[in-house]
Amino acid sequence: MQTLELIARSQAGDKAASERLLEENTGLIRAVARRYYGRGVEPDDLFQLGSLGFLKAVAGFDPSFGTQFSTYAVPKIAGEIRRFLRDDGTVKVSRTLKERAAAVRLARDRLSKALGREPVLSELAEVLDLTAEEIAEAETAVCAVESIQQPAGDSGLTLEAVLSDGPMEEQVVERLALRQALAQLPEREARVIALRYYHALTQDRTAALIGVSQVQISRIEKKALAHLRELLG
Numbered sequence: 001m002q003t004l005e006l007i008a009r010s011q012a013g014d015k016a017a018s019e020r021l022l023e024e025n026t027g028l029i030r031a032v033a034r035r036y037y038g039r040g041v042e043p044d045d046l047f048q049l050g051s052l053g054f055l056k057a058v059a060g061f062d063p064s065f066g067t068q069f070s071t072y073a074v075p076k077i078a079g080e081i082r083r084f085l086r087d088d089g090t091v092k093v094s095r096t097l098k099e100r101a102a103a104v105r106l107a108r109d110r111l112s113k114a115l116g117r118e119p120v121l122s123e124l125a126e127v128l129d130l131t132a133e134e135i136a137e138a139e140t141a142v143c144a145v146e147s148i149q150q151p152a153g154d155s156g157l158t159l160e161a162v163l164s165d166g167p168m169e170e171q172v173v174e175r176l177a178l179r180q181a182l183a184q185l186p187e188r189e190a191r192v193i194a195l196r197y198y199h200a201l202t203q204d205r206t207a208a209l210i211g212v213s214q215v216q217i218s219r220i221e222k223k224a225l226a227h228l229r230e231l232l233g
Helices: 003-012 015-024 027-036 043-061 069-087 095-115 121-128 134-141 145-149 159-163 168-183 187-198 203-210 215-232
Strands: none
Touching: 003 043, 003 069, 003 159, 015 027, 015 043, 027 043, 027 121, 095 134, 095 203, 121 134, 121 215, 187 203, 187 215, 203 215
């Protein structure tokens, strides 16, 4: 099957065509990614980023451009990698937030032992002389991205599974794009996602820590996931 036919099928929603295009262009993607070796990002991550750029090129290519697809795809692949490197590929966390997060962790451990249970957010706020929002912000900021593969407390679903239902290639590249998307969520939505998927808490436990009802947590979580899908789309 010719490349242009595969592109047309992919643009029409044929996932098998997208997968075949990725397979047939692995060498091209790796060749572009190789230019950026030695910049602090693993080669496999660079390839995954390049794959994301390649898929965007497939989605946006028009034969009327008058260029070969590979000529159009290369700058898209390189652009995705350069954008990631420019942003350091991670959500930047200030030293103040890191120190605050460490203090919260220590206070949480001490209170848990003293109370015989997990302290609520208001108890931590009183001990640390911080607001509940400041505590949640610190904890959310230092969450590890790998936790998208950690099951949530009640549903057993991972954030990765909730956000992606595409083929494996798309799920892998979305994992990298998620690093930027999380940083763009409103504060409360980011806090709920962190507690639910990064700390694997149930909706009831999340509600108790934040000080709202379980129904409100459910609504905030749905809204946050919708925002993430938008940002990743």
